[in-house]
Amino acid sequence: MILKPRLFCAIMLLGLVGCSNRHPMSSDQHSEGPTSSSSVAVGELGSQLPPFQATDFEGKEISSSSLLGKVVLVDIWATWCQPCRKEMPGYQKLLDRYGSRGFVVIGLKSNMMRDTEEPMQFAREVGIHYPLVNASGELIGKFCKLEGLPTTMVYDRQGSLRKKVIGFDYVENFESAIKPLL
Numbered sequence: 538m539i540l541k542p543r544l545f546c547a548i549m550l551l552g553l554v555g556c557s558n559r560h561p562m563s564s565d566q567h568s569e570g571p572t573s574s575s576s577v578a579v580g581e582l583g584s585q586l587p588p589f590q591a592t593d594f595e596g597k598e599i600s601s602s603s604l605l606g607k608v609v610l611v612d613i614w615a616t617w618c619q620p621c622r623k624e625m626p627g628y629q630k631l632l633d634r635y636g637s638r639g640f641v642v643i644g645l646k647s648n649m650m651r652d653t654e655e656p657m658q659f660a661r662e663v664g665i666h667y668p669l670v671n672a673s674g675e676l677i678g679k680f681c682k683l684e685g686l687p688t689t690m691v692y693d694r695q696g697s698l699r700k701k702v703i704g705f706d707y708v709e710n711f712e713s714a715i716k717p718l719l
Contacts (some may be wrong), residue, residue, distance in 0.1 A: 580681025586696035587679035591645075593668040594657050599643060606694050608635075608718045610642045610711065613677060613688040617653040620705035621687045625663050627708025628689075631715065632667050638719045639694070645672035647686060693718045 577583040586609060590600040612628055614621035625644070632642045646656055646669060660669055670676070677683050680690060684703050691700040691714050700714040 579679070580690075580698070580701065582698055582701060584698045586692045586698070589676060589679055591670045591672070591676060593670050594660075595668075597668060599668050599670065601696075604641060604643075604692075605696070606639065608640045608694055608715055609692040609696075610640070610715070611645060611680060611690045611692070612642065613645045613647055613672070613680070613683065613686060615647045615650065615652070615686055616656055616659045617650055618686045622659075622663055624687055624689070624705060624708070625665050627711070629665050629667060631708060631712055635715065635719060640715060640719060642667040644669040645677055645680070646670065647672060647677060647683065648674070649683070649686075691715060691718070 579587065586601055586604065588601045590598065592598055610628060610631070612621075612625065614625065628642045628644075632640060644660075644665065644667060648671070652659075656669060656671065660666075674683075681688060681701070687702075687705065689700075689702045689706065689711065690698055691711065693699050699718065700711070702710075
């Protein structure tokens with residue numbers, strides 16, 4: 538009998554810890570569509586494109602302010618990630634198709650493990666021409682808590698996160714999410 542109250546307290550404590558990063562009113566959030574950014578954790582649907590500045594592998598500056606008013610796909614990838622290698626050419630095709638309509642793609646290369654090849658050689662092999670940034674854990678942390686690779690996020694023109702996928706997904710699914718935002 539003594540274990541039951543302790544077990545109940547432990548379960549309640551775990552429940553409170555799991556909710557500590559969220560605003561108390563955010564429990565009704567759905568995974569579809571944007572919500573108010575003031576009550577949404579970083580990397581959750583409805584959160585805002587974080588303020589950032591970075592330099593890509595070609596020495597060009599990229600910042601959140603340069604992305605205002607655009608539909609943005611952020612791809613977190615690595616050279617050793619085979620699903621990343623499979624997805625990235627599709628993102629380039631989307632950029633080629635919709636870039637003139639205000640769509641941009643940015644690749645953030647994760648450094649969680651050692652590269653299996655030189656990143657720019659990797660990009661050439663898979664046919665990538667969009668900006669690629671050697672991203673620190675701090676930079677990636679501004680976008681989300683990294684749970685796996687690839688991680689892909691789509692932000693609308695107002696900077697609200699509208700789609701997030703951890704792991705591989707087909708380019709057609711991203712295209713379906715992007716087209717209405719253009």
